[in-house]
Each structure stands twice: as structure tokens, then as C-alpha cells.
Amino acid sequence: MRAPRDKVIITCAVTGNLTTPDQTPYLPITPQQIADSCLGAADAGAAVVHIHVRDPATGRPSMALEYYQEVVERIRAKNPELILNITTGPGGRFVPSADDPKVAAAGTTLMVPEKRVEHVTALKPDICTLDLNTMNSGKEVVINTPGNVRRMAKVIAEAGVKPEIELFDSGDIALMNDLLKDGTLKGPILCSFVMGVRYGFQPAPETVIYARNLLPPDAEFTAIGIGRAAFSSVAQSYLAGGHVRVGLEDGVYISRGKLAASNAEMVTKARRLVEDLGGEIASFAEARRIVGLAPYSATRAA
Template identity: 40%
Template sequence: MNHEVIISCAVTGAGDTVGKHPAIPVTPRQIADAAIEAAHAGAAIAHLHVRDPKTGKAARDPALYRETINYIRESGVDVVINVTAGMGGDFFFDPDHPATGGPGTDMANAAERVAHVEEMRPEICTLDCGSLNFGNGAFLATADLLRDMAKRIQAVGVKPEIECFELGHIWLAKQLINEGLIDAPPMFQLCMGIPWGAEATTEAIVAMRNHLPHGANWAAFAIGRMQMPFVAQAALLGGNVRVGLEDNIWLDRGVHATNGQLVTRAKEILERMGARVLNPAEARAKLQLKKQK
């Protein structure tokens, strides 16, 4: 069991949750406030996506990241900022236009996917380490594209959080580590229960945990009703945890959650298990994050 646990809060995500929850963070100010709320509740890390303020749909405009991150930094609240670099890989097959994809397709090269990372230099950004059938579409990230992204992330001193949705992603990540494109110690996030990756089962997470390289820091999460069970599951297996509205919008049956409430509940679970929740400074030391200017 991990007795010193980092809680990460994914505060809004890119999913179609606007309209399914009365208060999904959408604007830069709302997303920043959600990150600050999560930090006050005990999250050491805030994981950020941005959304189009007019539509609520997922976005990847660097200006929106700039505004959101500056709000957090100017607040004076200490929290490790972790931004997604997973946008720009969405492909929806259209049988009439297979070469370009159908509605919802959004493809970008490596430079475009990490432009906001290179500009804002958060302490952490995600690196979704491989392609995946994702819901009714696909997420595309080839090995060479990931090599390019990893080089750019490494050059600005940002720690990649290697997001793995199945065993092949861990295999590819280990190859990037062996090529010197990801600095030690690597940081993994095991993403469970997302159709059509690894199922949210004990057997699946144990298999993925057992394939991680020696010395890696890791966390795990599961979506929906399995979010809180996997807080306990990840800690029992030696990992850190993630909660937040990106992965689950409910506190209890029929009760919409806030990010702060989800972090509070995760902290209660961990402390009742005998674990201590780390603060941002302790998380930075454990993950060996590089100090940014």
C-alpha cells in the first residue's frame, strides 16, 4: 500500500458533460476557480483541459490555456498545474470521406498539440502514449508523433504524465524512456474503464501496474461509479489517485458533485485507510518536478 498519496483533480475534461451537470467549469475563470477549489480541498495537482466559452465544447486554443493558468498563478494558491496535451488526435470515421474524417474530427501535429505547454511551461503535461478506439471514434498518436512531442516537452523542462489506456501504451512508453526522451523518474497515469481501453477491474490494473518500469511514479483512476473504488484500489496497489468532474459528475446517486467534494471524499477514504495525503510541495519532491521560471 502507498501510505503517502498524491491526489490529482481533473476539473473539467473534454467530454460531453455540459448540460448533464449544472456547473461544469467552462470559462477560463471557472476552470481556474475549480482548480483552486480542488487545491483547498487537498488536491496537490490540478489537471486542466479548456473549453470554448461560447459552446462549452472541448478546445485547444493556447489563449484559453494562457488565461486559465494565469488566473491560477495570480491567485497565490499553491497547486501543481498539469495541462492536457491530448487534444488534436480525435478521428471519427466517415464512410463518405474516410481520408478526412467526419464531424468531430480534430487532427493536429506535434507542435500544435504542445504549443500551450511550450509557452506556459506548467510543471506537468500529459502524454497520451498511443492510439486507441475511444468511444465511437479513435484517438490517434503514432510512435513518431509521440517522439516529437516528448522531445518538445523535455526541452522546456516539463514532466510528462504518461497516460496509458492499455498495456501497449506502457510498452511504447518504455521505448520512449529507453530512447532518452522521457527523464527519470517517469510518471504514469493508468486510465481505467474508458471504452475501449483497459476495463476498470482489479485484474486489469494489476496487470498494468506490473508492467511499469522499475522506479516509476504512478497513479490510476476509473470513470463513473468506479471512481471512488479505484481511489482505494490504486492506493492499495502502491499508487497515487485522481478524481474530478472529468471522470465522474456524481457525488452520490442523483447528487451532482463539485471538484472540491470529490477531492474531500477521496481524502477521507485515504485517511481512513491509514494514508497521508501529500501537499503540493511534497508532491513536487516525490515526482522530482523541475522548478519553472
């Protein structure tokens, strides 16, 4: 059994790729809005920001390198100590055609694994996510085969970036443990349990404990709650010995029926929850040490 941590890392996932502007007018869309939202979250107590980008004209998810580059440059110009965690999740969705299921229909985003991580090679963030889920997602399917995951992991390692392993169900943890055994991944592992996606882990204290107990003893983990489970999962993750994550990627409400006005507001509430339970929030430097990142230096930022 793990006791609650002395220092807890808050990650803020500021925009994601599933939350829509129709759900909340406060969703950051443009690179400047995304960067500003990351900086505001850091001021409120987040040591890590999880970054997706969007097409500024449409608000739809994007993988365009120039948008990522602008976000990263804007953040590093103002707060180079903030830990940047960039997604590699997009590019794994398959929509089967109704008449011929082996043929992709509109909405399919499948691409070769190396293409999904080329922005990581170009920008070299501190962390990037690596999804292990192959699962139903709404009426579609997300596909991350073991072979493709290994190809992505190789590029991430060569870029010198720390992977955060995103786990959507217990089979993903089994795959992660196999990847550790064969040397594809190196421990101590950094990972997260994504709870609340309809056909994956469901948010509950029992889920957090079960998933945690499948991990290597030295793993660092965060239990993430989607939608109405966002803030209850903060408490559950902390009490189980993990870190915490909130943000407009995961949920849009600060309380029942009230939209969060910003990512910073969500971080402030998460911080209060952790501190009220007796925890302390990790600084940028403490977070780097906990997850095994090199200390920030002006040389690296230059």
C-alpha cells in the first residue's frame, strides 16, 4: 500500500482534442490562447502542462507543427521552467465504412507511427504522452498496436524525451509491463490512468487501487477523471499515492452546473483539494526530480 505523497505534481491539460467550443466558450483555441492558458495554469500551481493544438480558424484538433512550435516558443519565452508535456495521441483513430469495414471512412486519422511523433523530434519537449489503448471510442475505434507503439517509443527515446504512458484499461498495463521487460520502455515509469472514457476504466476508488497495484513499485502515476469525475479523481489519486491532473481537456465544469472560467481556476481548485487533504504541491524543480527529468538550466533553454 502506498501512502499519499509528500509532494504532488499538478498537471493541467488545457484544451485536448475532444472538448468542443460548443461545450464551453472558455476553451483556448489559438496558439496564443493555449500558451497563455498554460502560463496561467502554472501561476496557479501546475508544474506540468499537457498540450494539444487546434486550427485557429475552425477550432478543430490539429497536428500542425507550426502551431505546436508557436505554443512552445511562447511558453518558454515567459516560463522556461514549466514542464511541457505534448500529446502524441492523434493519428490513431479508425472509422470503418458502412459498406466495407476494412475501408476507412471520413473521420479516420490513422497515420504511420513516425508521423505521429515528428513534432516531438522537432521540439523536444520534456515529456510526451504515449497511448497504449486499442479500444472502442464512441462509434469509432482507436488503434495502437504493440508494433506501432514500439516504433513511436523508439523515436521518443532517440529525441531524449520522457514518455508518459496513458493507460485506459488493465490490458494497457499488461502491454506496458511487456514493453518494460523487453527494454522498449525504461523505468522508473511515468504513467496515467484515464478514467471515464465509456469503454475503458471507470472512475472509482476501486479502479485507482486496482490499477495502481498492477504497476511496478517505483512507477509514478496520475489517476485522471473525465467529465464529472474530474475533481473526485484528484482526491482519489492523491489518497492512493499518485499525482493529479485537471483541465478543460478533461472536464468543463468547476462545480455542478457552473462552467470553469479558465484552466487556472481548475488548477486552483485541485490545489486546494490536495492541500486540504494534507498534501503539498510540487514546484517545477521538485516535479523534475520526481519524474526523472534533468534540472532546468539556462543552457538548455537557450
